[in-house]
Amino acid sequence: MEWVWLSIFTNICLAVFIPWADDNPFVGLETPQDKKEVLPPLIPPSELDNSSRSLKKKGQIPEYVIDNCPLVYLYSEEKYWPSDIAEYVTHFDIKDAQGNNVTDPLEALTLQNLQQDYYYTLANGTHTNISSDDTFLTSRDDFDIDPKWLLGSRPEYGTGHIKNGPAVLVVMDKGNGWVDAFWFYFYPFNLGPYIMGYGPWGNHVGDWEHSLVRFYQGKPKYIWMSAHGGGSAYRFEAVEKFKKLRRRNGKLTPEIVQRPIIFSARGTHANYASAGQHAHDVPFFFMPLSDFTDRGPMWDPSMNYYAYVFDGEKIIPSSDREKTIGISWLYFNGHWGDRKLPWNDSRQRWCPVQWRYIDGPTGPLNKNLPRISLCPHFAWWNFWRGCPARRLIKKGEGLDAEKNDLIGDNCGILLYRVRPRWLRSLFRIVTWRGVLCFIMDYFTG
Ligand SMILES: *[C@@H]1O[C@H](CO)[C@@H](O)[C@H](O)[C@H]1NC(C)=O
Numbered sequence: 001m002e003w004v005w006l007s008i009f010t011n012i013c014l015a016v017f018i019p020w021a022d023d024n025p026f027v028g029l030e031t032p033q034d035k036k037e038v039l040p041p042l043i044p045p046s047e048l049d050n051s052s053r054s055l056k057k058k059g060q061i062p063e064y065v066i067d068n069c070p071l072v073y074l075y076s077e078e079k080y081w082p083s084d085i086a087e088y089v090t091h092f093d094i095k096d097a098q099g100n101n102v103t104d105p106l107e108a109l110t111l112q113n114l115q116q117d118y119y120y121t122l123a124n125g126t127h128t129n130i131s132s133d134d135t136f137l138t139s140r141d142d143f144d145i146d147p148k149w150l151l152g153s154r155p156e157y158g159t160g161h162i163k164n165g166p167a168v169l170v171v172m173d174k175g176n177g178w179v180d181a182f183w184f185y186f187y188p189f190n191l192g193p194y195i196m197g198y199g200p201w202g203n204h205v206g207d208w209e210h211s212l213v214r215f216y217q218g219k220p221k222y223i224w225m226s227a228h229g230g231g232s233a234y235r236f237e238a239v240e241k242f243k244k245l246r247r248r249n250g251k252l253t254p255e256i257v258q259r260p261i262i263f264s265a266r267g268t269h270a271n272y273a274s275a276g277q278h279a280h281d282v283p284f285f286f287m288p289l290s291d292f293t294d295r296g297p298m299w300d301p302s303m304n305y306y307a308y309v310f311d312g313e314k315i316i317p318s319s320d321r322e323k324t325i326g327i328s329w330l331y332f333n334g335h336w337g338d339r340k341l342p343w344n345d346s347r348q349r350w351c352p353v354q355w356r357y358i359d360g361p362t363g364p365l366n367k368n369l370p371r372i373s374l375c376p377h378f379a380w381w382n383f384w385r386g387c388p389a390r391r392l393i394k395k396g397e398g399l400d401a402e403k404n405d406l407i408g409d410n411c412g413i414l415l416y417r418v419r420p421r422w423l424r425s426l427f428r429i430v431t432w433r434g435v436l437c438f439i440m441d442y443f444t445g
Pocket residue numbers: 050
């Protein structure tokens with residue numbers, strides 16, 4: 001047992017002393033005045049009043065929200081591209097968990113049919129009201145054979161416009177000058193990961209991902225991006241930017257804006273701040289569950305989106321386009337895709353951690369939008385409910401990774417500076433393949 005303690009001790013020594021003993025590669029990257037800046041607290045939307053409100057004009061989408069809309073690099077070999085929810089729902093019926101018809105399967109579904117509660121007739125003739133919580137958009141086609149609507153549409157080359165794939169923007173006032181811009185990205189299908197060549201596992205029909213850009217007095221301060229129920233938070237200045245011409249009411253102006261970049265992973269559409277391989281199981285143990293991102297087609301969601309202002313209760317559509325499709329679909333608490341297939345369905349498979357087809361996800365308003373933290377919720381081990389915004393982007397690993405500089409990786413400053421490589425590998429093992437790095441990275445990233 002002694003070597004364990006020795007290893008822990010060595011690790012702590014390495015973790016604690018090396019960064020300070022060495023040249024600090026981060027000198028100059030931080031802006032000193034940033035540290036001194038003390039910003040006022042955010043206010044939960046339910047507690048806002050006229051004096052603390054940041055958005056004075058009711059229902060207004062500020063221009064800075066559009067100027068800082070993230071650009072999304074989709075994966076180069078992606079098969080399931082974004083799509084339009086208004087078109088998507090026409091391929092579905094709404095059923096309850098027992099498979100009863102909630103909506104009439106003889107009529108085409110529209111977004112107006114998605115609502116908070118349903119009054120429907122059970123098989124035995126009883127009429128009843130149910131909440132949408134336990135309902136499922138249930139595909140009329142066999143989704144296992146990739147009907148065309150399941151594939152979505154690629155962005156147009158050059159502009160990044162997806163004509164049949166509007167993003168969904170929800171703006172929330174967080175008081176004291178703070179404003180949150182939630183960008184939702186909808187894909188008709190989530191293709192899960194392969195584990196050691198087998199899979200894919202955890203597939204589902206319908207896939208909602210989102211990012212949050214948090215502004216203080218019109219200046220972007222933070223960005224958060226979703227990945228597998230969790231996500232990652234960054235200071236806005238940390239993420240990569242792309243120069244674009246500013247648009248005003250759909251028209252290009254000669255002004256240049258620096259837009260943040262996020263990367264959408266192959267199949268799962270989980271969002272990351274860099275290209276490469278991203279482990280999303282227990283940190284770096286074996287990396288069997290990985291996401292892959294690269295610089296595939298670039299999607300510009302600011303060219304086509306449905307926009308709303310939400311105050312925690314009421315939703316205000318931003319234009320006639322949103323009024324036409326109605327807002328009831330935002331209150332729909334059901335699943336945006338089929339229920340997990342039963343075990344005896346020929347399309348279903350099981351592996352020790354996951355089914356092949358699982359339940360479709362819930363929609364945008366189920367993502368804790370009134371949150372004060374950047375994170376929507378916390379993992380069980382995160383009992384102190386921390387959600388630190390990283391100062392440096394987390395680099396991807398593997399073949400697609402772009403190792404043009406060495407900073408910012410987990411253990412990056414520690415391990416990447418270790419040479420020769422065999423010694424670095426040794427250190428990786430000594431740090432339990434990076435578990436200690438992960439913990440350190442969590443607090444220092
Ligand atoms: C807040 O402002 C609105 C319009 O600007 C006004 O109608 C309302 O009475 C004000 N509420 C309070 C509590 O002052």
